Amino acid sequence: MTTEQINILIADPLSEDGIFPLRQETELNLNVVVDTGLTPEQLIEKIGDFHVLLVRSQTTVTPEVIKAAKNLKLIGRAGVGVDNIDLQAATEHGIIVVNAPDGNTNSAAEHTIAMMTSLARYIPQAYNSLKNGKWDRKSYVGVELKNKTLGVVGFGRIGVEVAFRAKGQRMQVLAYDPFLTDERAKELGVTKATVDEICEAADFITVHTPLLPETRNLINKEKFAMMKDGVRIINCARGGIINEDDLYDAVTEGKVAGAALDVFVEEPATDNKLLTLPQVIATPHLGASTIEAQESVAVDVSNDIIKFFKTGTVTNPVNMPSIPKELLAQVEPFFELAEKLGTFVTQLTVEPIKEINLFYAGDVANYDVRPLTSNALKGLLSKNHGNHVNDVNARYLTERIGVKINEHKTTTAKGFTSLLTLEIKTANEVHSVAGTLLNGLGARIVKVEDYVVDVIPEGHLLYIRNTDKPGAIGRVATKLAEKDINIATMQVGRAQVGGKAVMMLSVDNQVTDEDLAFVAELTNIDEVKALTL
Ligand SMILES: NC(=O)C1=CN([C@@H]2O[C@H](COP(=O)(O)OP(=O)(O)OC[C@H]3O[C@@H](n4cnc5c(N)ncnc54)[C@H](O)[C@@H]3O)[C@@H](O)[C@H]2O)C=CC1
Numbered sequence: 001m002t003t004e005q006i007n008i009l010i011a012d013p014l015s016e017d018g019i020f021p022l023r024q025e026t027e028l029n030l031n032v033v034v035d036t037g038l039t040p041e042q043l044i045e046k047i048g049d050f051h052v053l054l055v056r057s058q059t060t061v062t063p064e065v066i067k068a069a070k071n072l073k074l075i076g077r078a079g080v081g082v083d084n085i086d087l088q089a090a091t092e093h094g095i096i097v098v099n100a101p102d103g104n105t106n107s108a109a110e111h112t113i114a115m116m117t118s119l120a121r122y123i124p125q126a127y128n129s130l131k132n133g134k135w136d137r138k139s140y141v142g143v144e145l146k147n148k149t150l151g152v153v154g155f156g157r158i159g160v161e162v163a164f165r166a167k168g169q170r171m172q173v174l175a176y177d178p179f180l181t182d183e184r185a186k187e188l189g190v191t192k193a194t195v196d197e198i199c200e201a202a203d204f205i206t207v208h209t210p211l212l213p214e215t216r217n218l219i220n221k222e223k224f225a226m227m228k229d230g231v232r233i234i235n236c237a238r239g240g241i242i243n244e245d246d247l248y249d250a251v252t253e254g255k256v257a258g259a260a261l262d263v264f265v266e267e268p269a270t271d272n273k274l275l276t277l278p279q280v281i282a283t284p285h286l287g288a289s290t291i292e293a294q295e296s297v298a299v300d301v302s303n304d305i306i307k308f309f310k311t312g313t314v315t316n317p318v319n320m321p322s323i324p325k326e327l328l329a330q331v332e333p334f335f336e337l338a339e340k341l342g343t344f345v346t347q348l349t350v351e352p353i354k355e356i357n358l359f360y361a362g363d364v365a366n367y368d369v370r371p372l373t374s375n376a377l378k379g380l381l382s383k384n385h386g387n388h389v390n391d392v393n394a395r396y397l398t399e400r401i402g403v404k405i406n407e408h409k410t411t412t413a414k415g416f417t418s419l420l421t422l423e424i425k426t427a428n429e430v431h432s433v434a435g436t437l438l439n440g441l442g443a444r445i446v447k448v449e450d451y452v453v454d455v456i457p458e459g460h461l462l463y464i465r466n467t468d469k470p471g472a473i474g475r476v477a478t479k480l481a482e483k484d485i486n487i488a489t490m491q492v493g494r495a496q497v498g499g500k501a502v503m504m505l506s507v508d509n510q511v512t513d514e515d516l517a518f519v520a521e522l523t524n525i526d527e528v529k530a531l532t533l
């Protein structure tokens, strides 16, 4: 049981029913603080005490917030879009970001359909008019959805659900998504199209992509120019996917008959010029605002927080690869071994590493080995980054310093069921270490450089390279005894009789390379290194 207190800051309004997993958790010592509506300065001041930050779309998690977040381990987004969170800064600081991608799909899709129907039939305008005492039937003659073409740009969870519902309205659906295959389009009963084809053919266009550099201004002046006169536009995804100035012009010029917007470049959007246009109907980012969606996203993100602090893994990571359960079961036993190999090999050199080669051999090569590589890199970087390196940032930090990472797979493992070999290259040196899992006995290092050994990768080790001449082993043992360094186990290996050899000793207490200078001076000893795993 973990007793250390985990402080959780809920900075945006979350469903109280949805956070019940946090409230009722007993194994972890969770301290949940709800403080919504903080200014950016207040958040920066406050965040240092917290291990978890939970947000929706209102709170912007800037690099400054992350810099001030000295204890932060996890940022939870109770919803889909993470464009309000600086993922790069989070990754750099080893902070895992999780979201709740499934919980609000229905609500967002239903809201999109509600907006499209309202747009087609002028419901908000007519409502306003009637509430203002007018019985005006002439101004609000709408269009039917039936037999119209809906273009869906971004065919992920929400896009697909919108398409299903639109088909229920007997609309034809054109869909664009870089990942949409012909087979899937056919299976879902939609026609695959490009964005340009959608612009040319659609009567209604709805966007459902994330806001990314590639999707910002995806629908712009050029795209409006391609559209049919009288097209209607819906955005329940993110402000900025449709260029707001270009939309304003297209509406005022009469190209676009109307637009329904739930999201805006700047929110709260009380001062947006689009809202002055009678053809534009709008809601204040309400796509996910239903009892059901809010409960669901809060439950999902709460469960991921608990899972993270109990197991170190999460279900919905945003800035690290998600490991499916089946894969995790296969590769998790190798995590520690991979990390130890990294910790081991990095201590064999003082030169900067330029290239890392990971060789996966045998059974393990049948799986996605990227999580193992992350663990190996974590071990490798630990010498310089201590515990600031983790699964989230290990690959990022390695690549940032310009180190090349190569993964190689082969099915033959030299007699082992699975064998992991880690090789590092510096400007002048190449070092390698290999390890395996022995049935029932755990991890073993089985090869260091070219020498076959059998070493448990833990504790304090001495790695001694020598020439295979009588007396070398005895001299080392005697010298260590003189200095009161107790040998727990000892392994020797050699490439050939009388040639280069290696001794691997485990000792009871930590020693440094300096403590061992006297060993290096012994006859036939070439190199001595103290390693801690
Ligand atoms: N208004 C609201 O309250 C809500 C808004 N959203 C927003 O809806 C959007 C979509 O959410 P989901 O469907 O759950 O996400 P998703 O990840 O399931 O789908 C997004 C799709 O966009 C596609 N995409 C990426 N780049 C693209 C490009 N350049 N062109 C076309 N498609 C591209 C992806 O391949 C993916 O299939 C997100 O921006 C999310 O933040 C989500 C929930 C509620």
Ligand SMILES: O=C(O)C(=O)COP(=O)(O)O
Binding pocket: 056, 057, 058, 078, 079, 080, 081, 082, 104, 285, 286, 287, 288, 289
């Ligand atoms: O999930 C999303 O991406 C949303 O846009 C929902 O935002 P919200 O949590 O309602 O602020």
